[in-house]
Amino acid sequence: MMRIGDLVFWIFLFFIVGVWFFGLGMSLKIVAVLMATIFLLGIFYFILKNRKEVFWISFLSAFVFVGYFYSFWYDRGSSYNLEVKNIGEQEVSGEIISNPKISSSAISFIIKNAINQRIYVVLKPTLDFEYGDIFVGKGEVEKLNEEDKFLAKDWVVGKMVYPKEFNLEKNKGQGLALMRSLYSFEKNFGLILSRLYPNNEGALAVGMLLGQQVAGFSKEFVANMKTSGTTHITALSGYNITVVVLVVSLCLGFFIPRKYNFYVTMFFVFLFVIMTGASASVVRAALMGFLILLAQKESRIYSFRNGVVVVAFLMVLLNPRVLVFDIGFILSFVALFGIAFISPIIESLGIKIFESDIIENIWKVFCQTMGAQIAVLPILSFYFGQFSWVGVVSNVLILLFVPMAMALAFLLGLVGMVWFGLAKLVSIIFYPIFGYMVGVINLFGSFAGVLFKMNIWMVLGYYLCLIFVVAKYYFKAREKMYHLL
Amino acid sequence: MKLSFYLKLSVLFLMTVFVWYFIVFAGNNLKEVDFLNVGQGDSQLVRLGGVNILIDAGRDDKAVMELGKILPFYDKKIDVLFITHPEEDHAQGVFNLLNKYKVGLAVLNGEKEKLYFPLVSAFEKNNISYLNLARGDKVSYASSTIDVLWPEDLKEETKKATNESSLVLKVDLGDFKALLTGDIPEKIENILSSVGDLRADVLKVAHHGSKYSSSEDFLKEVGPKLSVIEVGKNSYGHPTKEVLERLKDVASNILRTDIDGTVRVGFEEGKLRVYKIKN
Numbered sequence: 178m179m180r181i182g183d184l185v186f187w188i189f190l191f192f193i194v195g196v197w198f199f200g201l202g203m204s205l206k207i208v209a210v211l212m213a214t215i216f217l218l219g220i221f222y223f224i225l226k227n228r229k230e231v232f233w234i235s236f237l238s239a240f241v242f243v244g245y246f247y248s249f250w251y252d253r254g255s256s257y258n259l260e261v262k263n264i265g266e267q268e269v270s271g272e273i274i275s276n277p278k279i280s281s282s283a284i285s286f287i288i289k290n291a292i293n294q295r296i297y298v299v300l301k302p303t304l305d306f307e308y309g310d311i312f313v314g315k316g317e318v319e320k321l322n323e324e325d326k327f328l329a330k331d332w333v334v335g336k337m338v339y340p341k342e343f344n345l346e347k348n349k350g351q352g353l354a355l356m357r358s359l360y361s362f363e364k365n366f367g368l369i370l371s372r373l374y375p376n377n378e379g380a381l382a383v384g385m386l387l388g389q390q391v392a393g394f395s396k397e398f399v400a401n402m403k404t405s406g407t408t409h410i411t412a413l414s415g416y417n418i419t420v421v422v423l424v425v426s427l428c429l430g431f432f433i434p435r436k437y438n439f440y441v442t443m444f445f446v447f448l449f450v451i452m453t454g455a456s457a458s459v460v461r462a463a464l465m466g467f468l469i470l471l472a473q474k475e476s477r478i479y480s481f482r483n484g485v486v487v488v489a490f491l492m493v494l495l496n497p498r499v500l501v502f503d504i505g506f507i508l509s510f511v512a513l514f515g516i517a518f519i520s521p522i523i524e525s526l527g528i529k530i531f532e533s534d535i536i537e538n539i540w541k542v543f544c545q546t547m548g549a550q551i552a553v554l555p556i557l558s559f560y561f562g563q564f565s566w567v568g569v570v571s572n573v574l575i576l577l578f579v580p581m582a583m584a585l586a587f588l589l590g591l592v593g594m595v596w597f598g599l600a601k602l603v604s605i606i607f608y609p610i611f612g613y614m615v616g617v618i619n620l621f622g623s624f625a626g627v628l629f630k631m632n633i634w635m636v637l638g639y640y641l642c643l644i645f646v647v648a649k650y651y652f653k654a655r656e657k658m659y660h661l662l
Numbered sequence: 663m664k665l666s667f668y669l670k671l672s673v674l675f676l677m678t679v680f681v682w683y684f685i686v687f688a689g690n691n692l693k694e695v696d697f698l699n700v701g702q703g704d705s706q707l708v709r710l711g712g713v714n715i716l717i718d719a720g721r722d723d724k725a726v727m728e729l730g731k732i733l734p735f736y737d738k739k740i741d742v743l744f745i746t747h748p749e750e751d752h753a754q755g756v757f758n759l760l761n762k763y764k765v766g767l768a769v770l771n772g773e774k775e776k777l778y779f780p781l782v783s784a785f786e787k788n789n790i791s792y793l794n795l796a797r798g799d800k801v802s803y804a805s806s807t808i809d810v811l812w813p814e815d816l817k818e819e820t821k822k823a824t825n826e827s828s829l830v831l832k833v834d835l836g837d838f839k840a841l842l843t844g845d846i847p848e849k850i851e852n853i854l855s856s857v858g859d860l861r862a863d864v865l866k867v868a869h870h871g872s873k874y875s876s877s878e879d880f881l882k883e884v885g886p887k888l889s890v891i892e893v894g895k896n897s898y899g900h901p902t903k904e905v906l907e908r909l910k911d912v913a914s915n916i917l918r919t920d921i922d923g924t925v926r927v928g929f930e931e932g933k934l935r936v937y938k939i940k941n
Contacts, residue, residue, distance in 0.1 A: 281758070282722035301750075302757045303780040305787060371762055372738045376723075376730040379762065393761060395727050602681060605736055612735075 179233050186483050187237045189490040193500065195244020196493050199252075200501030201633065205245070212241055248497040269296060269337060270313040272351060276360045276454050277306050278390045287333055288312050297321075297328050297336040304345050308360045311349045316340025330502040359452040367391045369593035370586060373604040377619075378611040382586040384411035385579065386420075388453050398615075401622025403561075406550070406568020409512070410579055412505060413459035418466045420583050421449045439474050443467060457492065457499050457506030461513075464488040481517060485510065504560055508553055515552025518647050520544045539573060546572040551643070555636040562630035571621035575614055582610050693806065693835040694928035696732055696939075697866060699919040700724040701894030703751035706842055706866060707732060708833055710803050717744040717831060717842055719755035726758050728924055731939070741766040742801060746829040746844030748777040756781060760788055768792035769801075771813055771829045795829070797857075807834045811854060812846065825869065826850055832862065837929035841884055843868035843875075851880035860884045863934055864927050865914070867891045871901020881912045888936060889914045890925050 179187075198208050219235025222228065271288035274295070278285050284302040287295050298312060306312065318335045321328055325336060348357075367387055371379035377398050384392035389411040394402075402408045425445045426438055433441055450463045465488050472479035489510055492499055499506040524544040546569050557564040565571075585607050593600030631639070691711065698705040700720030707729065708715040714733065719725045729740075743765050745753050754777065759765070768785050770778070772794035785792045799810040812830035828844025841862035846854075847869065854860060865886035868875035870893040889909050891901045901918065909916050915936075917925045923940035 279761070301754060303754070303777060303784075305784065368761065372764065375733075375735045376727055376762060378735065393723075393758075395723055397727075601736065605680070606677075608735060 179230060182480060182483050183230070184233075184237070186486050187234055188240050189486045191238050191240035192244035192247070193486070193489055193493055195241040195246075196248045196497045197244075197500050198241065199245045199248035200497065208241065208245055212238055244493075247494075251497050266315070266317050268313070268315045269318060269340075270311060271296065272349075273306060273308055273310050273312055275331070276308050276363070276390065279393050281393070281395050286312075287328075287331060294335070295331065295333045297325070297333045298340070299336070299338045300343060301339065304343075306345055307347075307357070309348060309351075309353075309357050311346040312343065313345070314340035314343035316342070326502055327504065330496060330498040332498075356451065359448060363387055363391060363452050366590045366594065367393075369597065369600065370590050372597075373589060373593065373600060374608065374611055377615045378608070381411070381615055381618075382582070382589070382611055385583050386417065386586050386590070388413045388456065388459070390454055390456075398618070398622075401618050403563070403622075404565055404567075404624060405571040405618050405621030406565030407571055407575055407618050407621075409508070410575065412509070413453050413456055413462070414509065415462040415466070416580060416583060417449070417453075417459060418446060418462045420580075420587055421446055422466060422470070424587060439470060442470070457503045458509035460492060461488055461506070461509050464491065485513060485517075504556070507556055511552045511556060512549040515548040515550070516545050518548070518651070519551050519643075520548030522647065522650050523547050538577065542576050543569065543573045546576065555631050555639045558629055558631040559633070559636050564629070565621075567621045567624045571617055574617045578610055578614060582614060585610065692928075693837065694926055695833060695835075695840050695864065696728075697890040697892055697917075697919060697925040697927075698725055698728040698732075699894075699924040699939075700728065700755065700892070701920075702870065702896040702900070703755070703894065704746070704844070704866075704870075704892050705752075705755065706892075708808070708835075708840075710806050710835070712737075713741045713803050714739060715742045715744070715801075715808065716740045716759075717829075718746055718752040718844075719743070719759045721751045721754045723755065723758040725755045726762050729759075729763070732924070732926075738762065739764045739766065742769060743767070744769045744829060744831065745771070745781065746831075746842075747771050747773060747824050747827060748775060748781055749824055749845070750777065752844070753777045753781060757784060760784055760790075765790050769829070770794050771827050772796065773813075773824065773827045775824055805836050808832070809834070811858065811860075812850060814853075828868075830854065832860075835929070838863040838927070838934055840864040840866070840927070841886070842866045845869040845872075845875070847872075847874045848877045848880070851875065851877050855880055855883045863887050865889045867901070867905065867909070869900075870896070870898075871905045871918075872898070873902040873904040876905045876908055878908050878911065881908055881914070885912065886914045887934060888927065889916050890927075891916065891918045893918055893920050895920070 195208075215238055216235050219231055219238070223232040223235065269288070269290060271290035273286050274289050275287040279302060282301070283299050284306060285297065285299045286306060287297055289295055296318065298314065300306070314337060316337050316339070318337050320335060321333065325333075328336070367383045370382045370386070371393065373379060374382060376395060380392040380394045380398065384394065389408075392411060399408075402411070422442055425442050429438065429441055446463050446466065450459050453459055465484055468484045468488070469479050492506065521544075524541070527540055527544070550568055554564055589600050589604050589607070592603060692709050693711075694709050696707040696709070698707060698720070701722075701724055703720035703724075704718040705720045705725040705728070706717045708717065714737070716725075716729075740759070740763050743756070743759070745756065745768065747753075748770070757780075765785075765788070768781075768790050770781070770792060782792065795810045796813050796815045797811055801808040809832045810829060811832055813827045825845040825847055826849065828846050828850075830844060830846060830850075831842045833840040833842065839862040841860060841864070843866055845868060851868070860880075860883045862884050863886065865881075865884050865888070867889050871891045891905075893900050906916065917936070917938070919925065922938040924938075926937040926939055928935050928937075
């Protein structure tokens, strides 16, 4: 029999695979054939090599069907899953339920109308729309198309782009006061940072700390980040959670008894997560951070593999749609796997030429970047039809500075909230770091990206090969897995 | 002990020099006008020493982007913001501007149309004073002045259609003069010709080079050495052939933001200097 940890790992993993199959639109027949094949292969392997765990794993693969049916039930049982009632020109009013996103020439948010349908609205940024306000608009309501797929995870059914007339009623909605104050804190914090530096540098500082949603990047810069393969530094992730955890536990360490430190830190992490819109990558990082700290607190050994799967399982359980429609979720996990499993392989290929900490660090960043890039490449190609070939170089040049830049941005923002003049003065000294990062992004952004769109079978084939290579490596060098498992 | 004291002292000294350098020397003798490349829209920046005066802000974040390239990174203040008229291609960018720059004072043309109310509410929210100016009003800094030539007055009965009530500004920087005409049509140009001295070295061609503006008489009256057309991709045919012809007839040099990028005009060594700032 398997250990309990392994049992849970495989059950959760197969459940997630089942949800994924459903999200991809695979029919039950195909799933059944696929699973039967895998099951038979597993049994065959078991008979041939007498490996017991393979037998158990093949048996547990039946949980793919549990995931599949859960997703099916969730989609059917959801009251949101309605087609938009009226398409065409009409008057729409509803409460703003998301933190409005401001881009170079538009503001966008999601409203919930009287019959609980969610509609995505895009406007010229004239009025000051905020979470909890009531939006009233007259214009065309359209169905979502392929490009709006990312909205599906938020259960949006239609969109209204540049309505003819619109107005807003301030603070009339039911929105939570806590959310309102968090969003307004976030906005002010972002405003202070973006006023300290030129547009791109300021936006980068905001983006690294609070995410791309509030950064206000120009179209050109967004394109440059994409081409240079550095967009992910503005995705909220483990870095952000680490900064929050460190700052909070440092600041509060003086006032609060040690035994409460964990709970207070977690409370602030929770506030940070909802303030930044609880995007998949930040929820993932926060939950994993929580598990790591919990393991520390309870003096248990943290298992990376189990941690990741538990976190993914919880997120998929809450909203199965994130697995296919939320690219942030997918990239966040896949990149993590790349860093955890592929990077060590690349690292082991390296020959030590110099005994130097700096070179070792650069080599490490290079391996991590390569690992992540190899892992996410088919996804980028599948969803965006484009991936960056200069990403490895640009990331090595930038990633070393990201933790420092984030900590500085956090510091500058805090100082700026108390005394803007002082923050301005201090910001001059730190300008070169942000200037350098923007410079690298713009330089590598000028290279053309590789245009290539993989289809779903190519993606599956790629990953099967990748899993095969990785598995082979780790079976050969089992002792190397101890730090991971 | 002693060494660390001197080290700290010298770091402090260097930082003090660094900061005062910016305060004392940062472009205090500067006098220039930048015609920003904001696509199909208008935006001009007048720099007087450390004072920044922005006339219009384009239709999106392009003005903010151009400002970021022109102004030093620590300078995030627009001291006076003129909105020639509250139309999208001149004023929509204000909402982007307010997210990145601190604005001291906003000046409007008094017309309560289109974007007026959203603008005013944004100014109020950001604690920015705003006022309406009309002919005869003047903004001055040191020896430089900005005269408001139009609209005639702010009375309700003389309210004109949007473009007709555009603010028209004459910027006199001592060494050279620039005339910034918003979107005024020929009809207003004719009135202006009869009321005062319009002569200027540099002309911001009205209404992106529309054929209904920039009449021959008006251009002769102004006699610009350089005419700048702020224009981008559009379906109106701006700048029109007619206007380009008329400008050639008065022997004016022509620069276009869609071709030449942002145009900077300054005065150095007794001469008018023009720079094209391309992306």
